[in-house]
Amino acid sequence: MTRIGVVTFPGSLDDGDARRAVAAAGAVPVRLWHQDVSLGDIDAVILPGGFSYGDYLRAGAIASFSPIMGAVRTAAAAGMPVLGICNGFQMLTETHLLPGALVRNAGQRFLRTDQRLRVECTATPWTGRYTAGQEITVPIKHADGRYVADARTLAELEDTGRIVVRYVGTNPNGSDNDIAGVCNEAGNVVGMMPHPEHASLAGFGPDSEQGLRAGTDGLAVFTSVLASLADSEGARA
């Protein structure tokens, strides 16, 4: 069975929900600790949301120097699917596995809302089960979610289709080009501010047409990586 690691850092909050979403998608969630120097026997890895190290220095900065990030960097270079959610996205920019940076929301406030998003890129292992242009509703909850990058980086991301998800309707935090998530050049490393793990179990998601808290638009992030890993397994066999 597919095994997906979820790293817990001091101050992680959403590692539990990330493990539940992995299980709901049909994979085995594997607990990893920030002091581990190896990822062990896993097929993909998730850096969850929260406030690692109290967001001291900069959000995600101290975590990016933790022992496990060396192993994550090596695995990312070897092509392993890596997903950073919220604080995990901030860690991926701090380690320079993803371009740009996440700074304080333009409105200064911590935001918690169910956010409309558009999936722009389905060519990553984490978004293959969506259709390009599909609109979904997934919660956001962050204070430092404003994605910024220099003009050259933004142009490159746009031209190479590396903007994975974009805010639709209102841009909640002032992110450049309404960017909610991006991927690396190879596509295997994805970071996003919205929380697909909070929209993966009926009864615990955003309100939807199916009912109160019935929204599960985020689950396809986790089923996508299973499908992608099964495809690459099939290609190897």
Add this chain to the structure above:
Amino acid sequence: MSTVIVEVMPKPEILDPQGKAILGALSRTGHTGIASVRMGKRFEVTLDHEATPEDLDQIRSIAAEVFSNPVIEDVVSVTAEDAQ
């Protein structure tokens, strides 16, 4: 013993919402003539010996790699202060 002071500021092109909020509070409290406020960070690194040029080089690289994120911030100064 020397203390090395490192100052880090958000890059000029990055909107500094904290500075803007402070500016708003200043104008609300009747302080006039202030065009803008930008907020940065100051780090004090205390060595267990007198700072050498090599120490300053080391702290400059720490400042560039750890104290600041070059995507959004500039290291504006690295200076040694000798203990009194």
